[in-house]
Amino acid sequence: MMADSGSEEIAVIGNTDLTSAELENNIKNTMVEIEKWTSLLRKMEISVGEAEKRTGKNTVNMQEIYTVYLIETRPVDAVTEGIIPAPDSLWRRYSEFELLRNYLLVTYPFVVVAPLPEKRAEIVWHKLSADNMDPDFVERRRVGLENFLLRLASHPVLCNDKIFYIFLTEEKGWKEMVYETGFQAKADSRLKAMNAAFRVKNPDKRFTELKHYSDELQAVVSQLLRVRARVADRLYGVYKVHGNYGRVFSEWSAIEKEMGDGLQSAGHHMDAYAASVDDILEEEEHYADQLKEYLFYTEALRAVCRKHELTQFELEMAAQDLASKKQQKEELVTGTVRTFSLKGMTSKLFGQETAEQREAKLQVLEQQIEEGEEAVKEKNTESDEFVKTAWIDIEHFKDQKDRDLKEALISYAIMQISRCKKGIQVWTNAKECFNKM
Amino acid sequence: MSACTPKSLASSGQKPIQEMCHPLGAEEAVLTPSPDVRNITSSIGEKDQILPNGTPVETSSPSSSSSLLNRLQLDDDLDGETRDLFVTVDDPKKHVSTMETYITYRVVTKTTRVEFDLPEYTVRRRYQDFDWLRTKLEDSQPTHLIPPLPEKFVMKGVVDRFSEEFVETRRKALDKFLKRVADHPVLSFNEHLNSFLSAKDLNKRQGLALLSKMGESVKYVTGGYKLRGRPVEFSAMGDYLDMFTQKLGTIDRIAQRIIKEQSEYQVELREYGPVYTTWALSEAELQGPLEGVASCMANCSSALDELTQDMSEDFLPVLREYVLYIESMKIVLKKRDNIQAEYEAKLEAAAFRKEEKASCTQVPTDVEKCHDRVECCNADLKSDWDRWQNNKRQDFRQLLTGMADHNIQYYEKCLAAWESVIPLLRDKQPQETETEED
Numbered sequence: 001m002m003a004d005s006g007s008e009e010i011a012v013i014g015n016t017d018l019t020s021a022e023l024e025n026n027i028k029n030t031m032v033e034i035e036k037w038t039s040l041l042r043k044m045e046i047s048v049g050e051a052e053k054r055t056g057k058n059t060v061n062m063q064e065i066y067t068v069y070l071i072e073t074r075p076v077d078a079v080t081e082g083i084i085p086a087p088d089s090l091w092r093r094y095s096e097f098e099l100l101r102n103y104l105l106v107t108y109p110f111v112v113v114a115p116l117p118e119k120r121a122e123i124v125w126h127k128l129s130a131d132n133m134d135p136d137f138v139e140r141r142r143v144g145l146e147n148f149l150l151r152l153a154s155h156p157v158l159c160n161d162k163i164f165y166i167f168l169t170e171e172k173g174w175k176e177m178v179y180e181t182g183f184q185a186k187a188d189s190r191l192k193a194m195n196a197a198f199r200v201k202n203p204d205k206r207f208t209e210l211k212h213y214s215d216e217l218q219a220v221v222s223q224l225l226r227v228r229a230r231v232a233d234r235l236y237g238v239y240k241v242h243g244n245y246g247r248v249f250s251e252w253s254a255i256e257k258e259m260g261d262g263l264q265s266a267g268h269h270m271d272a273y274a275a276s277v278d279d280i281l282e283e284e285e286h287y288a289d290q291l292k293e294y295l296f297y298t299e300a301l302r303a304v305c306r307k308h309e310l311t312q313f314e315l316e317m318a319a320q321d322l323a324s325k326k327q328q329k330e331e332l333v334t335g336t337v338r339t340f341s342l343k344g345m346t347s348k349l350f351g352q353e354t355a356e357q358r359e360a361k362l363q364v365l366e367q368q369i370e371e372g373e374e375a376v377k378e379k380n381t382e383s384d385e386f387v388k389t390a391w392i393d394i395e396h397f398k399d400q401k402d403r404d405l406k407e408a409l410i411s412y413a414i415m416q417i418s419r420c421k422k423g424i425q426v427w428t429n430a431k432e433c434f435n436k437m
Numbered sequence: 438m439s440a441c442t443p444k445s446l447a448s449s450g451q452k453p454i455q456e457m458c459h460p461l462g463a464e465e466a467v468l469t470p471s472p473d474v475r476n477i478t479s480s481i482g483e484k485d486q487i488l489p490n491g492t493p494v495e496t497s498s499p500s501s502s503s504s505l506l507n508r509l510q511l512d513d514d515l516d517g518e519t520r521d522l523f524v525t526v527d528d529p530k531k532h533v534s535t536m537e538t539y540i541t542y543r544v545v546t547k548t549t550r551v552e553f554d555l556p557e558y559t560v561r562r563r564y565q566d567f568d569w570l571r572t573k574l575e576d577s578q579p580t581h582l583i584p585p586l587p588e589k590f591v592m593k594g595v596v597d598r599f600s601e602e603f604v605e606t607r608r609k610a611l612d613k614f615l616k617r618v619a620d621h622p623v624l625s626f627n628e629h630l631n632s633f634l635s636a637k638d639l640n641k642r643q644g645l646a647l648l649s650k651m652g653e654s655v656k657y658v659t660g661g662y663k664l665r666g667r668p669v670e671f672s673a674m675g676d677y678l679d680m681f682t683q684k685l686g687t688i689d690r691i692a693q694r695i696i697k698e699q700s701e702y703q704v705e706l707r708e709y710g711p712v713y714t715t716w717a718l719s720e721a722e723l724q725g726p727l728e729g730v731a732s733c734m735a736n737c738s739s740a741l742d743e744l745t746q747d748m749s750e751d752f753l754p755v756l757r758e759y760v761l762y763i764e765s766m767k768i769v770l771k772k773r774d775n776i777q778a779e780y781e782a783k784l785e786a787a788a789f790r791k792e793e794k795a796s797c798t799q800v801p802t803d804v805e806k807c808h809d810r811v812e813c814c815n816a817d818l819k820s821d822w823d824r825w826q827n828n829k830r831q832d833f834r835q836l837l838t839g840m841a842d843h844n845i846q847y848y849e850k851c852l853a854a855w856e857s858v859i860p861l862l863r864d865k866q867p868q869e870t871e872t873e874e875d
Binding site: 035216220225230231233235237241244245247255258259262291402412414417420421428430434 | 681688705716828
């Protein structure tokens with residue numbers, strides 16, 4: 001049975017009669033309002049302090065070592081009264097953060113949920129350890145987790161979530177509470193839907209564009225991170241080889257009379273130059289982390305687009321179903337068979353149904369049509385709501401992304417400027433020593 | 438230095454003391470003023486203008502300002518010598534004849550010395566001619582340290598003998614060679630140098646030169662005499678040269694390694710910048726900043742290219758030249774050893790003969806001559822060594838400060854690029870100030 005037109009009156013796509021500019025403006029104003037009043041950050045300070053190692057049994061009853069992170073919270077008001085009380089704190093491990101995020105993804109499908117920092121160190125340059133227990137990695141993860149919580153706390157919708165609040169404030173029993181929400185079932189069906197292949201006839205163009213953008217962003221940022229890591233590797237090599245000058249100048253100075261001192265001190269500067277690259281590259285990791293956050297964000301963007309497609313698809317299916325039911329009714333009433341069906345054929349061959357049978361069928365159909373119309377209305381509202389709320393969040397995300405990435409580029413430029421200045425300094429010092437030779 | 442001059446002159450060449458000409462006396466000119474018309478069918482620099490009688494004219498070319506600079510870059514006058522001989526090698530040109538293709542260099546001489554007929558000379562010489570000069574100097578001044586020439590042989594196919602880089606590197610080395618010779622208190626008065634600088638056509642008499650080269654040098658390097666006791670100072674020189682060669686080798690390897698690492702770094706940089714450009718295509722607000730970063734990377738990349746090239750062209754050749762210098766120094770030390778050994782042997786033989794013929798009371802003259810030779814050789818070597826040490830100090834000071842300068846310039850270029858991108862990145866839009874009021 002092929003569904004065709006009849007979709008105009010039922011499926012309403014997101015575009016209303018407002019112009020896109022007006023729509024965007026409305027969204028922006030709403031956003032600012034929301035942020036002013038409901039940001040959790042206005043009420044409490046949140047930080048992820050230290051990290052510690054614990055041992056314990058995992059799900060398959062095997063001993064494992066894992067890292068826990070200290071979450072500290074303190075109400076903002078307390079500080080302003082002059083007395084600074086100790087913050088409340090609790091420990092959480094990475095898997096709990098993952099659980100929180102999954103819960104939020106399922107519960108707020110229209111939100112672009114902030115990503116978590118890497119579980120394992122990937123895209124590293126050679127000196128940086130890929131070991132999860134490496135202190136530098138753990139430290140960068142700590143920073144990433146704090147950033148994650150701050151993102152959630154400043155999100156106008158997510159900050160009000162109860163599960164999130166309890167994640168921050170009550171260590172025991174939180175996990176059970178999350179499972180009690182029954183989100184797991186939703187999560188499973190969501191996962192299934194996400195992976196299902198279906199074709200949407202009339203998706204909102206903005207979401208299609210957004211999906212393309214997130215694909216492009218993912219590809220380009222991945223490549224950028226890979227090349228940056230290679231560049232870092234090479235830069236490391238260049239700096240370190242200069243350290244060899246330090247050694248040879250020192251040896252050479254031993255056989256010289258007047259030239260000795262100048263050579264020796266110049267050698268020290270070469271050593272300093274070689275050593276400086278470690279800090280330089282460590283700092284650059286921060287830039288890489290900022291890029292990575294947005295790389296992972298693309299996944300969240302795609303999830304929202306997918307959810308839209310899903311809702312839209314369900315709407316289209318409902319509309320299609322309704323249309324076919326209506327057609328069936330029409331055929332039954334008029335007695336004409338417009339479309340081919342096995343039932344129609346058999347009834348043609350083996351005789352018509354009785355009037356009573358037809359009447360019963362008609363009643364069932366009419367019931368179904370009524371339900372179908374309800375369903376379509378519901379799906380329509382759902383779809384509209386989703387598009388509206390999602391697009392508010394997406395605009396919010398876009399602004400945030402532009403701001404954050406600009407800041408990241410600025411801090412990267414500043415890092416380079418600092419590196420150049422250090423280079424000039426070292427070589428100027430070396431030159432002075434050479435002049436004294 | 439002026440106090441030593443008569444001593445050095447007394448030992449110059451193989452002539453006995455009576456036959457020595459005073460340097461300021463009249464000297465027989467060895468000039469053949471035959472015009473030299475060469476087949477110049479192609480040139481790297483400007484066309485050489487030739488007067489009707491065949492003498493090339495010194496045209497005002499861009500290289501004349503560099504020759505001025507070269508003159509100013511002569512070794513610092515450490516001992517207060519007043520210079521009266523200035524030489525420059527510049528203006529390389531390619532010459533194509535039916536037999537071969539080769540490069541000539543312009544050699545400009547300016548002098549007030551009376552040994553020269555004219556105060557100024559301009560001639561064209563090719564590498565062969567420099568090689569001839571060096572051989573002549575070695576032969577006529579075997580106890581002196583002759584500066585080295587750049588490598589003679591280049592493997593065809595590996596290095597392009599006519600590339601600008603190769604020719605320029607060679608030119609600098611030839612210029613240095615000639616300047617060192619011209620600054621030497623003894624070598625600069627050598628008749629062959631005079632010919633080289635002033636003759637229109639070098640009467641090289643190859644055959645003879647080859648023979649004499651074989652004769653003299655070989656004799657002094659592989660003399661079959663065994664040395665008894667080398668004076669400590671000459672042993673120290675030998676030891677120093679060995680260690681110094683080692684250090685230079687290490688530095689050469691390090692420099693090459695750095696160039697290699699920098700090249701590999703650059704390969705990655707050249708891929709890095711364009712990714713930002715690709716990204717810019719997907720963005721709206723970020724397009725400007727991202728493109729700014731991309732062009733910044735491109736600037737840094739070309740700055741790095743210049744650094745690598747400068748190091749290859751300026752740094753490595755000079756290092757390698759010093760290794761050659763040291764080699765020739767070691768040969769001179771060996772010659773000295775052999776002269777001493779010869780003397781010792783003759784002395785021993787004479788003493789032995791004296792024992793037999795009790796009547797002989799005076800020391801035979803040839804032993805005396807040997808003794809003189811040893812003394813003169815030692816003196817020459819010592820003064821050359823001091824001179825060499827001073828030059829080495831200056832040369833390396835210049836070389837290393839040059840390296841520092843190249844690196845400073847590189848970082849300054851990168852700094853400028855990044856600093857210029859900051860205002861582009863900071864460029865604020867009016868909407869942003871509203872949402873930042875969180």
